[in-house]
Amino acid sequence: LAASLNRRPALRSILLAFREPYTYDLRRNSFTLFGFIWGLPLSVFSIVVDLWVIGHPVRQEQFWREPIHLVFVLHPILFGIIFGAVGTVHAKQDRQITNLLDEQRQHLENLASANNELKKVDELKSQFMANVTHELKTPLVAIKGYNESILEGRFGPLTDPQRHGLTIAVRNVGRLENLIRELLEFERIESHSYLPRPTDFDLTALVRLVLTNFQPQVDEKHLVVELRLPRALDVHADYEGIRRVLLNLLSNAVKFSEKGGVIGVDLAEAPEAPQAEVTVWDRGPGIPEDSRRFLFTRFWQGDGTSRRRHGGTGLGLAIVKGILDAHGSTAELDSAPGSGTRIRFRLPRSSAPPSLQESTYGSGTAPHPRG
């Protein structure tokens, strides 16, 4: 019996409800009251039949001779109990649901307050970053200024060893300055104070301009740079932001290429919408599958251990992502270990008539070896 009841949980809960005082509580359990009233007509009906047939209500000895009368009398009580049991089951379910809802609400409240805390911490962190970068830059004014001015001979002639030493000092101040600038740019993106200011400009010219920044490293590592650029390709985007995106992507391509490696930039019109498609690629070590999802995450680096070979803040691609996000664009990654990395993104073309650009596309596609 127990086993068959376990298979019918609804029946089991009703049977169990007969043990609950709530089932018999006419005042609290409206189901009980309802069942009792629902059962009354049959009792009344039996009295009416008795009056009709024998002319008066049934007497005690007659009552016991015909036990059907017992059924008529107990009928409202039985109905009350059965309905009451159903009411108890319902009340229990309601209570459970209410408890669950309360729990749910509590969880939501906890989550919301945890989220608020996180937001506050994030705001504090942004404020902290802004302050720190400011504090880091302030002493640089005097360090960079004096070193450069002395190196430029503004404060008198220099000996060769002095010039040599100061050149190294100034170069390293530049490195420090770049790091701070990267932190600052990242902070601006994180705090959503970076707003793109779109203008129309020639992306081909910008790519060529940005590449000149890497000429020293390209020469030093004997890299081959392959460019597939149209003669001109006008886009509508934030010039400074896109310059930063190209700088960071090319910096990675150069950084992760071995000596004598090949890097490149492809620029083309996207097939569908009036968009320009930019691809920055290298044939470096590539990015393992499990690392790809963190690639655009701040501070993340492929090799985060102290033995890592490549420097950097780990902010470069997070900045790229932030700038492209603000443009409504995304960086698509195509990479496999050993076969290099390609990062592609699209920008809206400027609304100006395309004029000569389409016909001239392809003129700059010859591989352009350097170094």
Added chain:
Amino acid sequence: MVPEQPLILVVDDESDSLAYLFDLLHNEGYRVLPTPGSLEALSQISKRKPQLVISDLRMPDLDGLELLDRVKRDSPQTRVLLLTAYGTQAISDDVLRRGGEAMLVKPSSSREILRAVRRALEAARPISKSNPRGEP
């Protein structure tokens, strides 16, 4: 008679940055008046009417933009260059809109600073002719 070199007032609450700007400009032959705070700068500006003010953006009392507004109100012929460690395009636009010459992002190279100073002074020259300096 050799014409007098233009007077440049430099404001920065960071004494070393102030010293550097003073040395750089003084070495180039400008007359330089260094002031360590914006309130002192204001009183000097109304007294000495410099051709150019170079000010830090972030300062206690009055920040660079407030100083720029006061200078443009009290001594409109004085040109103002602002220096900031936290430069955005929006701030730069704001500086130009309020009548400043330019905003330089710190740490700027000495060449950039001198170029900006020369450009600001060139712009100031035609006005400085009619500048009543109270000189005989």
